[in-house]
Structure formats: structure tokens, C-alpha cells
Amino acid sequence: MTLQELRYVVALADAGHFGHAAEACFVSQSTLSTQIKKLEDYLGVALFDRSLKTVTLTPAGREIVDSARHIIEEANRICEFSKQTRDPMVRSVHLGVIPTLGPYYLPHALPLVHEQFPKLRLLLREEMTPHVLAHLNEGKLDAGLLALPLPDDNPAMETVPLFSEPFFAAVPADHPLAAKQEIHIDELVHAGLFLLEEGHCLRKQALEACQLEGLDNEEIRATSLETLRQMVGMGLGVTLIPALAGMQSHDVGTRVALRPLASPGASRIIGLIWRKRSPVAPTMEALAKFLKNKLPPGTSEQN
Amino acid sequence: MTLQELRYVVALADAGHFGHAAEACFVSQSTLSTQIKKLEDYLGVALFDRSLKTVTLTPAGREIVDSARHIIEEANRICEFSKQTRDPMVRSVHLGVIPTLGPYYLPHALPLVHEQFPKLRLLLREEMTPHVLAHLNEGKLDAGLLALPLPDDNPAMETVPLFSEPFFAAVPADHPLAAKQEIHIDELVHAGLFLLEEGHCLRKQALEACQLEGLDNEEIRATSLETLRQMVGMGLGVTLIPALAGMQSHDVGTRVALRPLASPGASRIIGLIWRKRSPVAPTMEALAKFLKNKLPPGTSEQN
DNA sequence: TAAAAATACTCCATAGGTATTTTAT
């Protein structure tokens, strides 16, 4: 039994005439005749009564045409649905975002994305890098927005850098360092540098970016960038803050001063990641390309 | 899009594994792979996510597999229904029967038919020959049970004789003719032969069977065999009655005597008729064959 | 005679097979 055969049967039931039905199906009369007969033979049931002036359905044929109509209707629904889904930018994407980036980058990025791809539903989830990677592997996430490079280079994953985000020194507003135009790493270390707790990739990135291997003050750590900033404001020490998070603190508090670092290239790379052969791949490629062209202020492009 | 492709998609959705799904469909893994891919290309939508350990449905795939399941279910219903309908003796047949035969033959035939073909539903309709033929042509009847030969020899119709039904003379019990073993036609005519009214084929058949061309007493006619018999019983004249109708009168009334006719072959042929290429043809052929082997008493076979 | 459906015959697209390569574990 074929979908096509069923279409022919329905057409013939509607037309009551082999020639007209064939025309409606854009095939020759002979093709229609043959296919109808084939289906009748296959089913072992006469569907049409050809002995009357006009070709008529048998009682059995009536039943079967009813079913055939449902089938064809449902098949058309599949085609219709597919046509709507065909655009890679019309779909949902479960996106994991690291906490040191999401609150600062997404307010910039999401409106632009929504304007460009209105049918793209980004279902966001704020998670630290290892969880993003694990959930990606499990299929609980479709893609991740995080800092590169990643610890283990998974060949099944596609990673695309979006931009480079420099680190800034964050010092108390009344601290002597706040008077300088730019600050050296060792000045920060002397002033009591502390960072986020383990687990946040930001910690490692900051250390690497400044070519440090570790810190003395292992006791003082914060659990979020906001806490970190609060602690600096209270004069507990100094820290490194990524540019995007820093931008926002201008408005919020004046008790913390942000200064560029003297050391060049003290920055982290922000990128997208997804499973190479995942169905979201086309979506993510387009999204990455778009985002690379919409750098948030304070960042620079990265290939 | 093919039914087979949809079956493969459903199988793969269930198995989550190309090899296992292929096995379940009794095809090679390569065939399944190719066909799935073909459907995905046709729809322009990825149905499966092959980037995870176990092959998983995409959101779009889930929707489409749902529809595919319905389609396959309905297709199976068609096959199932056909399997039940395949037997030509499992169906309804609209059968037209002439009034001078139905009440006398069917009580004999129907129980036998029902015993042999329990699933055969004979939907009976008592009509005179011209109406049976007209309704056959219009498709309102599937077949007819009537007397042969027919006035116009329609080549689209198949007619099969079942048996030959002799005519009997019916005379009042106290009539002189009742004393004879068998009666000659001319004796009957002299005694005042009258018949059924026009419209009933029986009239013409009786005249032909007795090689008569007409009757004098055009005023006296009956509208049914029962009336006819009543009229004979009242001494209004004599008549011809077909054997099967006569058999029953033995029990009913004793005021009418039945006697065989001297003229040989004074009989009518009872047969079945249906449209040659109608779907009931196989049913009717089998039915005719069966009935020819179950002659009612008082009749003889006829080829 | 004309029109409709069935049939005969041909062609080529493709479902399905085997063998192999690529990819992931």
C-alpha cells in the first residue's frame, strides 16, 4: 500500500471518473487505472463498482476511502509543519550561559537577537562551565555561551569565539591605586587580590590572563561577581572584573573604581559551543555569525 | 513521502538505534539510514539528533512521529478491514425478488443459505421484474431473483438459471376437472382460465408456457397469487399456479385442487441476475452454484 | 461511433542489497 495509491483512490472516489481523477492527479489515465487495480488486488477487496454508468464506491470502498482521507490529511499536515519548521532560525534552543557573563552580556545581546530572529526562542539556563558541558553531552542543553578555551578539547563539539572581553582592576574608590590611569598586576597582588571561588571559570581565566599561578589569600573568595564587587567596596581588597560586568557597576555603586590593566591581553574569550552534528548546528552557526558582528561595547573581536 | 519511510521513522524513534530499528523492519541498516535521510531531506527538517550517544528525536521529529504513528495505525486499519471483507460471502447484497416467487421459494432457500454463508446479509426487496431490472441498472439493487428469460437481453448482465418450476392447474375442489389425474390446457381455457394482472411476469410466462396468445376474459384478473387462489376457491374460474406457490396451498385451503398439466414443459425458469462486472459477481456466482444444488421440492434442475 | 477503462509494453527512478568508509566510544 502506498500513499500515492491512497491519493488516487480518494481522487477517484471524488471524481467518479477515471479520466477526470487522473487529470486531477496529473497522471495518465492508465497509471491511475493500474494503481487502483493494484491496491484492490493487494487488499483483495473491490473498492469501486465499475459496472454502473458512473464509477461508484463499494461499501467496503467507502470505509477505506474514509481512512485514506485521514491518512492523506495527516501526511499533508506533516508537510505543512515541516515547511514552517524548515527555517533554522525558527526553533527553540536550550542555551546554557555562565553566571559571570549572562547578566552582563545578555541584556545587550538578546534584544538584538530577538529583533533579527523573532522566531528564535532562546531558553536560557545559568550554569557554570562544567555543568554546561555535561548537560550538552546529555542533550539537556543544545548550546552553551561561555569562556574559551575549554579544559578538554572535545572533537564532537564545535566552538566559535565571539569576542574578547578584557579584565579591569577593581579597587576601592578611596584606595591609592584608584588614582592611577592604569594598574599593573603586581600592584594588584600587593594590594590584596582576591577572586571568585573555585568552580567559576572566571577564577582560572583571571589567573591565566595575568600569568599568575596562585594567590596567598586563599580564605577570601566570593561566590558571585556582585558579592565580589561589594567586598571590594567594603575595602576587603582588590579584584579583577571582566569588562561587561564592570560597565554596569558605573551606575550601581561609586565606591569601587575600575581601571584598565597595564598588562596587554589580560582578557578572556567568550564563545559559543554546540554538538557538531546536532540539528541546532545551522542555527548556532548563523547566531554566532550575527553575534560576532554585534560586539558589546568594551570588547574587541576575536577569531 | 512514503508510508514505508514513515514506518522507518517510527521504528527508529522507538528503537533509538539504527541497527535495531532496521532489524525490526526486516531491512538492512543501510536501507534504513538512507530512507530516513531521504525523508529528512524531503521535509527539510532534521527528525533525529545523531550527535548524542543514543539517537534522539528532535522537537520537530517528535511532532512528525506522532503524525506518522496515526498514519500507520490508519493504514493498518485499512489492511485489517480488508482482510475481514476479503471473503466474497461476507457482505451485504441487496436482492430484488419477484412477488410470485419470494414468499414461496425464500422460506425454503434462506435457511439453507444462512447455514452455509452465515455472514452473507441478503437485504430483500419484493418487486416486479421491470422494477428489479431498473433498480439493478441504477445500482439500487445488487442482484435479482426472477423468472427467465428476460424481455431485453442486456449484455452487461449475467443471468444464471437455478431451476425449472412447473405450472399446475388450480381448479375448484368441486369442479369436474378436479376428478382428473392431469389436465389439458384447452380444458382449462374452456373452464374459464384467468390469470394475474399485467405487470406480473407470471402472466406472460403462463401464457407462453401453454402456447396461448391471449385470453377472452380480460375483465377477471387478480393482483396477487393469494387473491388468485381465493378467487378459484370461490368458483370464479380456474388458473395456473407455479409449483412452489401451489405446495403451500395444500395446507391452507382444501377448496382448491391442484393437478399437473398434461402439456410437457409447461413451466417457468427461475434464475439469478446481476451486473456482470459488479463487485457482487463472485458472491452471486457462489450463491447461484449453491442454490442450484438445493432444489426446492416440486422443481427440476435447469442449465 | 465515440468515449471510457483496461491492457501491453517500455523506460527509468528508486528501494533495497552488499561492501566499505567514516565516525564515535
Place this chain on the structure above:
DNA sequence: ATAAAATACCTATGGAGTATTTTTA
């Protein structure tokens, strides 16, 4: 190294065509 899926290539079935015959009105 193993297993799974994709790919390459081949074959044969059968869908669709044209031309013709059969059948019915």
C-alpha cells in the same frame, strides 16, 4: 579496537509513460 552510522555502488522492482485493445453507451 569496536561498534555504529554513513556512504558507494549495484540490482531489480514497479511507477509512470505511450500506444493499443476492449468494453460500454
